[in-house]
Amino acid sequence: MSTLKTQYHHGDLTKSLLESASLIIKEQGVESLSMRKLADTVGVSRTAPYHHFKDKNALLCALAEQGFHEQEHMLRALRAQSNTATEGFKKYVHIYLEYALQHNEVYDLMYGRTLWKAGNPSDSLKAASKQTFKAWIDWVEELQEQNVLPNNNTPLRIGQTTWASLHGLARLFIDGIYLSTEDLPDMIEQMIKNLCSTSA
Amino acid sequence: MSTLKTQYHHGDLTKSLLESASLIIKEQGVESLSMRKLADTVGVSRTAPYHHFKDKNALLCALAEQGFHEQEHMLRALRAQSNTATEGFKKYVHIYLEYALQHNEVYDLMYGRTLWKAGNPSDSLKAASKQTFKAWIDWVEELQEQNVLPNNNTPLRIGQTTWASLHGLARLFIDGIYLSTEDLPDMIEQMIKNLCSTSA
């Protein structure tokens, strides 16, 4: 009886809020996510969410954190299941951008200004992002050993720069700057050429 | 007598607004720029700015536009005055990131979500950005001929991807993600290695 809508208590408001918020930002962007409207769509009063999230920032941090866990899973899966190292890396580049463009609003929360600069990234968000980054650097080290990524610098440095390149590509498309999406596949291919040690 | 503060008319409100807004975002970020406070600091009533800028979006577009003109000048100057092509390009990479980090708030307006996705980029802003991009692509073509940038793709494509890489690097630092600024010089060097045709 804990899921009835006519009740005073909601059942699992925390979860409902996250799901609803996730849907709203996906369909309408973060800008049009307001705590009040969110509460309304979930069917609860304006300030009820504040008993589950300290403030709006905390809610958004939780959404971003989910994104990091998802991305880390993708990374680890791809690293484990790929046949050759080169193929694995190339696939990851594609998947990285695919994820970024498909879940662009979450991606923006994960890596964007809203939380990291304007906002106040929670400790668990920082932890999640660091963990994902660590998983990436570990893989980079392996990719260097297998001569997929260049060996002219440390895994950290190579990981940072290749990540920055992918991130930049993602951002330009996400933010809606004057790149046409039909150029994307070509750009991805060229980016891979830039990043890999064997230029071909 | 047109610059007296006790007057009813302001003299050159448009200019004052831009200057004041520029200062505010530089010191406190776009988030804490409100039309009302801006009007107040300039010494004018809340809605006065609306006779000079259609809305907040228009004001921000004007700021971004200034940034593009500045960047284009930098680019052209560097292209003209540099001794060797390689040196010119390397310098540009440094200057690009220097500008991005120093004027990070304007940079964010120029290339960020605020205007391009959440907002509504004005026609003149679009024109300015396109023009700057065009100048960049022209230079890329020259750099390809001089074997500084790789020849394995069109100037457009190479221009897009190298730009994306620089942009990504800039963004990670600007948005305050967990990169320490002491890593920046190293990362720039590595990025140059990734981008240049001669890997050394």
Next chain:
DNA sequence: CATGCAATTTTGACACTGTCAAGATAGATA
């Protein structure tokens, strides 16, 4: 000089935002 017109600035108002404080209600526990 006077008069009217257009540019400029003002006050008033509205809907919306995040979030705090105090009170009400439900379910769990003793």
Next chain:
DNA sequence: TATCTATCTTGACAGTGTCAAAATTGCATG
């Protein structure tokens, strides 16, 4: 049954962007 705590509500406040209508100014023309 009584009490305690988690949960939710209503009320309130300060802040936001921006529209409409009124006021004021400077300029150009009579």
